[in-house]
Amino acid sequence: MVAPLPARRRAQLLEILERDGVVQLDPAADELGVSVMTVRRDIQQLDAEGVVRRVRGGAVAPVRPRAFGERAATRASAKAAIARKALPLVPDDGAAAFDASTTSGALLAMLRPQRLLVVTNSIDNAAIARARSGVRAVLIGGELEERTGSLVGPTAEQTARGFAVDRFFTSASAVDAAIGTMEVSLEEAAVKQVLSAGARASVVLADSSKLGQQALVLALAWSAVDVLVTDLDPADERLDPFRDLVEIR
Template sequence: MVVPLPASRRARLLEILERDGAIRLESAAAELAVSVMTVRRDIQDLDADGLVRRVRGGAVSIVLPRVFGDRAMTRASAKNSVARKAEALVPSVGAVGVDASTTSGALLAIIRCERLLVVTNSVDNAAIARARPGVRAVLAGGEFEQQTGSLVGPTAEQTARSFAYDVFFTSASAVDAATGTMEVSLEEAAVKHAFAARARTTVVLADSSKLGQQALALALEWNVIDTLVTELDPSDDRLDPFRGLVEIL
């Protein structure tokens, strides 16, 4: 049996991270046909290079700001699965708030409505919403965040607070069972908080790579979140830390 060279092995570990959302020591070792200790050392090296973050039992991604187009191409299949699940939660008539996430964009791309107002702080998501029959889109003003493509700051927060929403759909940079959803900046978190404060129901759309991670700024605590939608089967044990906190779809 040919054992991959260190550089090749670490490249394959990063591919596993992209595919699965996390590197798990035992399963990665089995896939690469090496020892768990070898994978642990590789993860230490990747962590030292700033490419992953070590956690108990393996590693997860480093959460950094990325532009909309780059985020849209990452785990697209999982995001589309999340969107299909969440479609049933979109009212045909009424108003919804939508954040600047690409998972929310995947949802907007498939909605069918009679008369729905969509308010968002994303230029990209506003364009997606405007293309849907029966949808009127309102784009929040504010300061354009180059790294994420979203609109942030006091004007964006004020616009978010200016409407009453049946549902606020939001994703997250990270979803932590102990704290709630987290974002790459305080400004991003503040806009999401403003949307949630005016919504009757808040739905978090998160593919499984976000679960158990942490990012810079706390956005929404669990007491303001009603539903968590992932691509996983609701019985999946990766969702166990979130049971009892919210409804899981």
């Protein structure tokens, strides 16, 4: 097998990152037919360019605001797996809040016909909810965050305070066992804090590429989280740091 040229090789690494949400040194080296050292050097170069973030054993995507469509195309199978596991947690009637994440969107797309009021700060997720039979969607308003498509700011926070819901479903930019869930902006975190405070229970939907990572600002401390739903088997050792903190599904 002829090793790809450096530019093509780095493009392939970015394709792996887009597909899997993470680049792991050994599997990537096997897939590209090159040495682990070569992959490590490529990751160093991509990290210097700001298109990946180096972590132990490989690389992940840089934590930054991204448009809904861009996020929806990343780790789609993991999000679908999380949504299937979280679906039984959605009340059949009453009210539930959903953040502006595409993982929440995947869950909303699976809702059965039911009498449910959905509260969200996402134009995209409100549209997904409205398409489900029997579901009403309330968009909390606020200032549009152009980079993510979510609604944030004082108006969004004030409106969110007016709702008392059964469940709040939220993803995160990063999930750290010592800190909690984290976001890329203060504004995103603030809305999630208000929605969580108004919910009887908060459910974090996080694919495995988010675990052990950190972002800019704390959103939810573990004391505010009731359930952590991931794409991993609950017995997976990668979940060990979270076992004493939260219920895992």
